[in-house]
Each structure stands twice: as C-alpha cells, then as structure tokens.
Amino acid sequence: MPPAHRDQRGRRGAGRRPGGPRRTGRPPEDLARRTAFDVIRAVQTRDAYANLLLPGRLRSRGLTGRDAALATELTYGTLRGRGTYDAVLALCSDRDLRRIDPPLLDVLRLGAHQILATRIPSHAAVGTAVELARSVAGPARAKFANAVLRKVATRDLEAWLDIVAPRGGDEVARLSVAYSHPAWIVSALRDSLGPDRDEIERLLAADNERPRVTLVARPGRATLEELYEAGAEPAPLSPYGAVLPEGDPGAIAAVREGRAGVQDEASQLVALALTAAPLEGPDARWLDMCAGPGGKAGLLAAVAAQHGARLLASDLQPHRAGLVAGAVDDRAGVIVADGAAPAWRPGAFDRVLLDVPCTGLGALRRRPEARWRRGPEAVAELTPLQRRLLASALEAVRPGGVVAYVTCSPHLAETSVVVDDVLDGRDDVERLDAPAVLASVAPGLTGVAAGKDGYARFWPHRHGTDAMFLALLRRR
Numbered sequence: 169m170p171p172a173h174r175d176q177r178g179r180r181g182a183g184r185r186p187g188g189p190r191r192t193g194r195p196p197e198d199l200a201r202r203t204a205f206d207v208i209r210a211v212q213t214r215d216a217y218a219n220l221l222l223p224g225r226l227r228s229r230g231l232t233g234r235d236a237a238l239a240t241e242l243t244y245g246t247l248r249g250r251g252t253y254d255a256v257l258a259l260c261s262d263r264d265l266r267r268i269d270p271p272l273l274d275v276l277r278l279g280a281h282q283i284l285a286t287r288i289p290s291h292a293a294v295g296t297a298v299e300l301a302r303s304v305a306g307p308a309r310a311k312f313a314n315a316v317l318r319k320v321a322t323r324d325l326e327a328w329l330d331i332v333a334p335r336g337g338d339e340v341a342r343l344s345v346a347y348s349h350p351a352w353i354v355s356a357l358r359d360s361l362g363p364d365r366d367e368i369e370r371l372l373a374a375d376n377e378r379p380r381v382t383l384v385a386r387p388g389r390a391t392l393e394e395l396y397e398a399g400a401e402p403a404p405l406s407p408y409g410a411v412l413p414e415g416d417p418g419a420i421a422a423v424r425e426g427r428a429g430v431q432d433e434a435s436q437l438v439a440l441a442l443t444a445a446p447l448e449g450p451d452a453r454w455l456d457m458c459a460g461p462g463g464k465a466g467l468l469a470a471v472a473a474q475h476g477a478r479l480l481a482s483d484l485q486p487h488r489a490g491l492v493a494g495a496v497d498d499r500a501g502v503i504v505a506d507g508a509a510p511a512w513r514p515g516a517f518d519r520v521l522l523d524v525p526c527t528g529l530g531a532l533r534r535r536p537e538a539r540w541r542r543g544p545e546a547v548a549e550l551t552p553l554q555r556r557l558l559a560s561a562l563e564a565v566r567p568g569g570v571v572a573y574v575t576c577s578p579h580l581a582e583t584s585v586v587v588d589d590v591l592d593g594r595d596d597v598e599r600l601d602a603p604a605v606l607a608s609v610a611p612g613l614t615g616v617a618a619g620k621d622g623y624a625r626f627w628p629h630r631h632g633t634d635a636m637f638l639a640l641l642r643r644r
C-alpha cells in the first residue's frame with residue numbers, strides 16, 4: 169500500500185497562469201513557496217505551530233484561493249513527509265544532512281516534497297527550490313541544492329521507497345521511513361492497536377492525511393441547520409457535528425460568536441458519553457478539570473444547561489482558562505486551578521471530565537510538525553501527572569458519580585496503563601462499558617471496542633477522527 173503522503177498532490181502545475189495579488193512583482197506561486205518556507209523555518213527555530221502561524225502569514229501576504237491552498241499544502245506536506253524526504257536526500261547528497269545548514273536543508277525538503285508528492289513538474293520544482301536556495305543561502309549553496317534535487321528527480325517516490333524503505337528487513341524501520349513517522353511512534357502506535365496491530369499501515373497512512381474540518385453546534389446555542397446554511401454537511405457520527413468541506417470556519421457567524429466551534433467528532437463523542445453515562449442520584453454539578461482551550465467544555469456546558477446542570481471548567485493555565493471562557497456562556501463557571509491540588513471539596517461533583525495533558529499522538533493529522541518535536545521521554549514526563557490527576561478526579565466525584573478519563577493519544581502508557589494502575593487495589597471504582605455508552609449517543613458508531621476492558625478507542629483510519637481514548641469510571 170502506498171504511503172498516504174504520496175497522495176497529497178499539489179492541485180496545480182507551476183505553469184498555471186498566475187492570478188490573485190501580486191505584491192512583490194513575483195508570481196504568487198513563488199510567494200506561496202516562500203511563505204511555506206518561512207513557516208517551516210519558524211516551526212524549526214521557534215517551536216511555532218504551523219496551523220496557528222500559517223493563517224496569519226497567508227493573510228499578511230495577501231495569499232488567497234489556490235495560492236493559499238498551495239502554500240498550505242507545501243507547508244503541511246513538507247513537515248509531514250520530512251522523515252521520508254530526509255532518507256531520500258541523504259542518498260542524493262554527498263554531505264551528511266546534519267552538516268547542511270538548517271535553512272538550506274529545509275529548502276531541500278520543500279523541493280523534495282514538490283518533486284515526489286505533488287503534480288508540479290520536476291523541472292519547475294527544482295528550479296524554484298534552487299531560486300529559493302539562492303535567496304536564503306547564496307549562489308554556491310544554490311548550486312549544491314541544484315545537484316541534490318536533480319538527483320532526487322531521477323526517480324518517483326515509489327522507486328525511492330523501494331530503496332530507502334525496502335521490504336523484508338526491520339519492519340518498524342521500513343514503516344518509519346515509508347510513512348514518515350519516528351520509529352518510537354510507529355512502535356507505540358502498533359502496540360496501542362493491540363490485537364489489531366496489522367492495521368498499523370492504515371493508521372500511519374491516515375495520520376498523513378489532512379483531516380476534514382468538523383464543526384459542533386453547541387445545543388441550545390446553535391443549530392445544525394445554521395451550519396448547513398453556511399455550507400456545512402451532516403457529520404457521520406456526532407449528533408451535533410457537521411463537516412465543512414471548504415471555506416474558513418471563522419467566517420461562520422455561529423463559530424465567531426462561540427455558539428458553535430471547530431471540534432473533531434471523537435472529541436464531541438467522548439464529551440457526550442460522559443453526559444450519557446448512567447448515574448444514580450443528583451445530576452447537577454459537572455466539572456471539566458483540564459478544560460483549556462475549551463472544545464469539550466463548550467459542548468458539556470451547553471448539554472449541562474439543557475439537563476438543568478451547571479459546568480465548572482477549570483485549567484491550570486490562566487490563558488487557557490481565558491480561551492474556555494470564549495467557548496461557554498455565562499451559565500458555566502470558569503476558574504484557574506491545579507486539578508492535582510484542587511480548589512473544590514471531595515465528592516463535590518456528579519460528573520467529571522478529565523481530558524489530561526498528553527503527547528497528542530492521536531492528533532498527528534492536525535499537527536504536522538508534532539511527530540518530530542519530542543521523543544519518547546515525553547511519555548515518561550506526562551504519565552505521573554496523568555495518574556495524579558486521575559486520582560484527584562476520582563476524589564472530586566461523589567459516590568455514584570462518573571469520571572471520564574480521556575486522552576488524544578492512544579499510547580498504552582498514557583491510557584489503559586494509567587487507568588489500570590490508578591484503579592489497582594481500589595474497590596470503590598467500577599469501569600463502565602464506554603463503547604456501549606458511546607453507542608447510545610452515536611448509534612452508527614462501531615469499532616471502538618477492543619477486547620472486554622470497557623475502554624473505547626477511536627482511530628483515524630477507522631473513524632476518520634483523531635485517535636482518542638475513553639474510560640468511564642463510576643465511584644461506588
């Protein structure tokens with residue numbers, strides 16, 4: 169099966185008649201490439217996030233329509249495919265990649281992406297990359313870039329993969345190069361698939377696809393019809409979800425006003441599962457313990473209001489709590505608090521959402537640079553906090569109340585291992601059947617259960633969502 173990043177085609181040839189704004193006298197394609205390069209550099213040097221930086225750069229440079237789409241494709245595709253492109257570039261360069269100036273190496277990656285994974289003709293991809301190399305690194309290095317990229321252009325991606333990721337050897341190493349994921353992530357994802365580990369190739373390919381933009385209509389505040397009128401279409405899983413095939417979600421009034429939001433369907437469904445989990449006794453006080461930036465809090469607060477309940481949304485970071493305030497209306501409370509040293513008394517809540525800080529390995533589709541940013545040490549750094557927060561959430565809920573433990577990572581160490589460890593030796597917590605509760609809010613949903621552990625797992629390749637983990641835990 170071919171790697172998915174091979175399918176990310178530039179939708180245009182370099183010979184297209186230029187249109188749109190011409191601010192610099194250069195064709196807008198060049199401005200698109202330069203913008204992609206600048207964002208890629210900022211990602212490498214300033215730890216910037218491409219999805220946060222790029223929209224502003226497109227606006228400030230007047231790139232719209234197809235030129236904006238080209239800049240976006242080049243940015244995301246280059247960042248995502250870096251592992252594959254580096255393996256090819258290493259064979260085409262007489263210099264170790266670690267000895268190439270970082271800006272020049274990024275030009276080479278951008279060039280390799282255009283040559284190997286877009287419809288841009290090779291001669292144009294090489295020529296424009298060499299020009300870029302000249303402007304960022306000078307004429308001598310442009311010559312070097314020309315030599316390297318001309319070698320890259322001697323084969324297509326499939327032929328290169330036969331060389332840099334041959335079958336029959338170390339399978340993790342092959343998948344790592346062919347699907348451009350660090351080897352430690354390939355291993356972790358494969359382990360997290362458990363009995364379905366043979367789906368790893370489909371999962372890696374799905375990680376390399378651009379996700380659709382999904383919206384949530386926060387019930388009682390916005391309607392799906394309102395989103396459909398703005399061009400959205402029904403979403404396959406969530407009762408409050410809609411898919412926006414194209415266009416800027418910020419242009420939709422309900423989104424601008426915080427009555428609707430951009431939210432992955434799995435995120436919607438795990439929040440809804442908490443609201444639907446069976447519970448005895450009062451059901452009026454809900455807590456979102458790690459609420460920033462407020463995606464799930466926005467939905468929970470709206471559903472709480474419909475149930476006659478009230479949400480308290482809390483986050484450790486003041487600026488993240490500030491973002492939550494934009495997603496909920498004034499029927500919900502928002503506070504800054506450390507969930508591990510809580511400001512509330514034990515047993516104060518009937519339902520608690522604990523969406524812990526995690527590696528985000530389930531959301532690689534959205535954050536093309538994330539896979540390169542941190543190594544496996546990130547897991548070891550986060551899991552002690554995840555355990556403390558879960559123990560604290562179980563204290564915050566009253567006997568009979570429910571905690572939803574959620575991660576946007578499928579890593580075993582952050583998911584089932586944390587829950588199993590915290591519950592080990594406790595007889596006052598019962599695991600609910602999370603897949604069954606999810607089925608009650610999303611009747612069309614299948615494939616979230618693996619075995620009989622009661623946990624639910626969403627997967628990009630199965631559900632078209634982020635990979636998310638849900639455990640529903642009821643205090644006895």
Ligand SMILES: C[S@@+](CC[C@H](N)C(=O)[O-])C[C@H]1O[C@@H](n2cnc3c(N)ncnc32)[C@H](O)[C@@H]1O
Pocket residue numbers: 435457458459460461462463464465482483484485488505506507508523524525526
């Ligand atoms: C995965 S994010 C939550 C995403 C959020 N639920 C949403 O749907 O938008 C985790 C959040 O936990 C917060 N956090 C980290 N440590 C915390 C702590 N000790 N107590 C409370 N919040 C914490 C982070 O600031 C971050 O906003």
